[in-house]
Amino acid sequence: MRAAVALGGDLVVQSVADPVPGRGQVLVASRANGICGSDLHALDAMKAAEQGNGDSMVASMMRGEAGAAPLIIGHEFCAEIVDHGPGVSVATKKRWPAGQLVCSNPFVGQGELVGYSRSRPGGLAQLMVLDANRLLAVPEGVPAQLAALTEPLAVGIRAVAAASRLAKRGPFVVIGCGPIGLAVTAALAHEGRGPIIASDLSPSRRQIAAQLGAAVVVDPATDSPFDELESLGFAEASTSPLLGSAKGQLGPVVFECVGVPGLIQSLLESMPRHSHMVVVGVCGQPDTIRPGLANSKELSMEFVLAYRPAEFAESLRRIAQGRVDVGSIITATVGLTESQWAVDSLRNAEQAKILVEPYRE
Amino acid sequence: MRAAVALGGDLVVQSVADPVPGRGQVLVASRANGICGSDLHALDAMKAAEQGNGDSMVASMMRGEAGAAPLIIGHEFCAEIVDHGPGVSVATKKRWPAGQLVCSNPFVGQGELVGYSRSRPGGLAQLMVLDANRLLAVPEGVPAQLAALTEPLAVGIRAVAAASRLAKRGPFVVIGCGPIGLAVTAALAHEGRGPIIASDLSPSRRQIAAQLGAAVVVDPATDSPFDELESLGFAEASTSPLLGSAKGQLGPVVFECVGVPGLIQSLLESMPRHSHMVVVGVCGQPDTIRPGLANSKELSMEFVLAYRPAEFAESLRRIAQGRVDVGSIITATVGLTESQWAVDSLRNAEQAKILVEPYRE
Numbered sequence: 001m002r003a004a005v006a007l008g009g010d011l012v013v014q015s016v017a018d019p020v021p022g023r024g025q026v027l028v029a030s031r032a033n034g035i036c037g038s039d040l041h042a043l044d045a046m047k048a049a050e051q052g053n054g055d056s057m058v059a060s061m062m063r064g065e066a067g068a069a070p071l072i073i074g075h076e077f078c079a080e081i082v083d084h085g086p087g088v089s090v091a092t093k094k095r096w097p098a099g100q101l102v103c104s105n106p107f108v109g110q111g112e113l114v115g116y117s118r119s120r121p122g123g124l125a126q127l128m129v130l131d132a133n134r135l136l137a138v139p140e141g142v143p144a145q146l147a148a149l150t151e152p153l154a155v156g157i158r159a160v161a162a163a164s165r166l167a168k169r170g171p172f173v174v175i176g177c178g179p180i181g182l183a184v185t186a187a188l189a190h191e192g193r194g195p196i197i198a199s200d201l202s203p204s205r206r207q208i209a210a211q212l213g214a215a216v217v218v219d220p221a222t223d224s225p226f227d228e229l230e231s232l233g234f235a236e237a238s239t240s241p242l243l244g245s246a247k248g249q250l251g252p253v254v255f256e257c258v259g260v261p262g263l264i265q266s267l268l269e270s271m272p273r274h275s276h277m278v279v280v281g282v283c284g285q286p287d288t289i290r291p292g293l294a295n296s297k298e299l300s301m302e303f304v305l306a307y308r309p310a311e312f313a314e315s316l317r318r319i320a321q322g323r324v325d326v327g328s329i330i331t332a333t334v335g336l337t338e339s340q341w342a343v344d345s346l347r348n349a350e351q352a353k354i355l356v357e358p359y360r361e
Numbered sequence: 362m363r364a365a366v367a368l369g370g371d372l373v374v375q376s377v378a379d380p381v382p383g384r385g386q387v388l389v390a391s392r393a394n395g396i397c398g399s400d401l402h403a404l405d406a407m408k409a410a411e412q413g414n415g416d417s418m419v420a421s422m423m424r425g426e427a428g429a430a431p432l433i434i435g436h437e438f439c440a441e442i443v444d445h446g447p448g449v450s451v452a453t454k455k456r457w458p459a460g461q462l463v464c465s466n467p468f469v470g471q472g473e474l475v476g477y478s479r480s481r482p483g484g485l486a487q488l489m490v491l492d493a494n495r496l497l498a499v500p501e502g503v504p505a506q507l508a509a510l511t512e513p514l515a516v517g518i519r520a521v522a523a524a525s526r527l528a529k530r531g532p533f534v535v536i537g538c539g540p541i542g543l544a545v546t547a548a549l550a551h552e553g554r555g556p557i558i559a560s561d562l563s564p565s566r567r568q569i570a571a572q573l574g575a576a577v578v579v580d581p582a583t584d585s586p587f588d589e590l591e592s593l594g595f596a597e598a599s600t601s602p603l604l605g606s607a608k609g610q611l612g613p614v615v616f617e618c619v620g621v622p623g624l625i626q627s628l629l630e631s632m633p634r635h636s637h638m639v640v641v642g643v644c645g646q647p648d649t650i651r652p653g654l655a656n657s658k659e660l661s662m663e664f665v666l667a668y669r670p671a672e673f674a675e676s677l678r679r680i681a682q683g684r685v686d687v688g689s690i691i692t693a694t695v696g697l698t699e700s701q702w703a704v705d706s707l708r709n710a711e712q713a714k715i716l717v718e719p720y721r722e
């Protein structure tokens with residue numbers, strides 16, 4: 001088969017051996033696979049490792065032994081059943097007939113993730129192997145491109161679920177409208193939560209956020225999303241909370257969906273008192289904050305990661321329900337040979353989600 | 362009267378004019394006044410301001426106009442009614458007879474705090490003026506020394522109330538057993554919450570924490586409080602949360618009661634997954650964290666400040682109930698002339714709460 005093999009941090013299309021499904025596994029054809037920020041970080045880490053700066057969890061996951069299987073990334077996939085491995089029961093075969101579109105949660109074991117390990121090749125190849133007991137059927141009529149959004153949209157469901165322990169109502173402020181911020185916006189909109197204020201430097205990304213359901217979109221280069229709160233009915237308490245009750249004083253929920261140094265502190269400075277920040281973006285570098293400022297405004301921060309299996313399944317259900325125009329997140333769809341172009345283009349913040357369709361070269 | 366006047370960052374006992382109660386106010390004799398970390402910061406800020414480094418909110422609050430009233434700090438006080446100002450009704454006079462012990466929430470207006478403003482002199486003086494409508498009666502039989510703990514203990518009530526939105530059960534880890542950490546320990550113990558693991562470098566502070574109800578005390582120089590969790594019945598989930606349910610996976614609640622740079626990051630590193638940090642200590646300096654680490658462990662942080670009026674009143678009620686031996690927090694009681702000694706001694710971390718009794722010089 002043909003695959004976009006990760007070689008020294010670049011995606012190089014090569015012919016490699018077809019994968020062979022083991023016991024309880026199925027062989028599938030990858031129909032659509034999204035590329036995400038974590039993939040870019042992983043490829044960067046591989047490049048750094050090549051240069052001897054291998055001090056990265058991702059790099060060590062992906063390094064593998066010399067002469068080992070090729071590394072094929074891709075964990076946001078929708079695939080089509082092709083064949084079944086040995087030991088798959090008749091009932092399972094009947095349940096997963098050839099041609100059936102499926103998704104699968106890429107987290108398959110402790111620290112084991114499809115598309116981040118040589119032993120679990122991902123969706124940037126014509127064929128891949130999945131565990132039959134982890135398959136989710138894509139409902140009739142849902143195109144593979146939309147089903148491939150199950151994984152990134154699940155991240156939004158998780159972030160909103162984490163925050164809704166604290167705040168049932170909005171306004172909600174989404175900082176950054178890359179795929180993560182758009183997934184959060186989609187999750188809020190699907191649940192009927194709002195109003196949503198979304199902020200991004202890119203006009204095209206802001207447009208997608210509006211299409212997904214953001215009531216207000218803001219260019220942070222010229223405006224603060226927090227200046228929009230008042231027009232949406234949110235007013236900061238006029239008297240100090242130290243003079244009043246502790247109840248009913250929650251500020252807005254702010255989703256940090258960027259993950260670069262300096263952003264958390266800038267939000268601590270600009271968020272109203274009692275705001276709750278859900279940190280969905282992952283900033284791997286050291287970052288400086290002023291904790292005393294957070295005390296003075298009684299702020300809180302919650303750091304989330306990925307999603308739970310039930311949220312992954314819920315994500316596919318939501319796509320099928322079609323309550324939110326999640327297809328607007330897809331800004332390009334390309335063939336396998338354009339995988340490296342996709343990676344390069346994603347560094348351009350005008351793109352949101354680029355899908356690779358490996359069956360067409 | 363005699364007062365310990367804050368002069369250039371030092372407490373100097375002087376004779377100053379007796380304060381005169383205004384309309385709706387009472388004249389009280391300060392019976393006991395605790396000195397806290399914020400007082401030390403304020404005095405430091407005054408010293409810095411003297412040297413031209415006046416870039417501090419506290420310093421600007423305390424600077425005042427030249428020739429203005431002397432600055433008298435002290436916001437953790439218990440006082441005794443002496444006289445009533447003009448316009449105080451007979452009913453109010455009857456309610457607050459001479460000799461009655463009272464406490465009062467020092468937060469008296471937007472940004473206005475007794476003991477942090479020249480217009481609101483505090484408890485480090487023989488006499489002071491309080492608003493009649495803000496008085497709380499000290500219940501019969503409660504000594505003034507214990508009632509003077511109302512303010513610092515209210516900080517603990519607030520911190521525990523903030524955290525209990527998320528975690529009804531322990532274990533609870535208290536980092537730092539200064540007055541704040543001890544107040545948190547006392548609040549948890551009063552509410553029957555536990556088990557409590559308390560950590561401090563000082564053996565005498567650890568002993569007080571144990572007296573207040575900590576099940577385990579730890580010297581962080583040699584042991585990690587998190588190593589004690591298992592013995593108290595807390596086990597981190599053995600499988601990754603990414604493979605399981607989002608429910609029922611709260612880690613312990615950790616109260617950060619120190620407020621120095623570096624501590625938050627060290628806790629992010631050592632806390633189990635899903636821990637919730639309540640940041641009670643106030644670190645005014647820039648601090649470096651690694652946000653991505655917090656994502657990978659799905660940690661959360663909540664920053665709290667002071668207390669609400671209802672919590673202040675609850676604090677005095679709890680002292681009267683006597684369920685917890687809060688008197689053990691008081692490590693020294695001195696006369697007014699020893700105020701500067703008290704400030705100097707508090708920089709020695711073996712002390713917890715030092716009370717000044719201004720009626721005895």
